[in-house]
Amino acid sequence: MVALDLSAGQLRHARTLSASSGVAVPLVQADATRLPLADASVDTACSAFGAIPFVADSAAVMREVARVLRPGGRWVFSTTHPMIWSFPDHPGKEGLTVVRSYFDRRAYVERDWAGRTTYAETHRTLGDRVRELVAADLRLLDLVEPEWPAGHDRIWGQWGPVRGRFFPSTAIFVTDKPAGSA
Known part of the structure; x- marks a missing residue:
């Protein structure tokens, strides 16, 4: 590991x-776009809200992971579900009104008092992610969109039971490098 x-x-x-x-x-x-690992040297790669949402060229990450995976190897990663970018960052009813197009691919950026970027997260649609995987010769095995747990009433950041009942906050992609791939 x-x-x-x-x-x-x-x-x-x-x-x-x-x-x-x-x-x-x-x-x-x-850098996730330049992994210091040998070709076909990895059995399993995973990223839990790691590089994928924060890299401007996430397709480059997919290609790089495909390069280091052995045939039959797994690549599992999670991102913020792209649907949430359409809604305001609020856990209550205020967070249920669409304010931005799902297809608006501009990054979400936070800046400090001097205008310097302190946080940036890219936006891709589900289709964009699937096309990145296919272009990297990876196979999508599953797309998990976890539902809000029944009875869970705690608020975490912009997520809570009000929004959680209507749409997922997370997308988990389960992929592999097909056996026989170079």
Whole structure:
């Protein structure tokens, strides 16, 4: 197992967790579009809200993961469900009114007082993601859109039971590199 992140800060947190748990995991600082791994050297790759939403050229990430996966290898990643970009960032009824086109692919950007970007998340439709996977010669096995759990009434950020009953906040793509692929 190897853990990769672009952020030195995230890797510092990982080192702290590794030390406190006693589980040693090799940590590598790397860009997801240029993985420092050999071709066909990985059995399973995963990203839980990692690079995919934050990389302007996520198709490059798909190609790079396909390069390092062995034939038959799995690539599973989660992103913010693209549908949520159409709605305001609010967990209540105010978050149920469409304010932006689902097809508006401009990035969501937050800036500090000086106008510097402090957070940016790209937007792709479900179709865009599927086309990225197909172009990278990956096969989509499943697209999981988790439903809000029955009885769960806690609010987390812009998500809560009001919005959660109507549409998913997360999209999980389960893919593989077909056996016999180069």
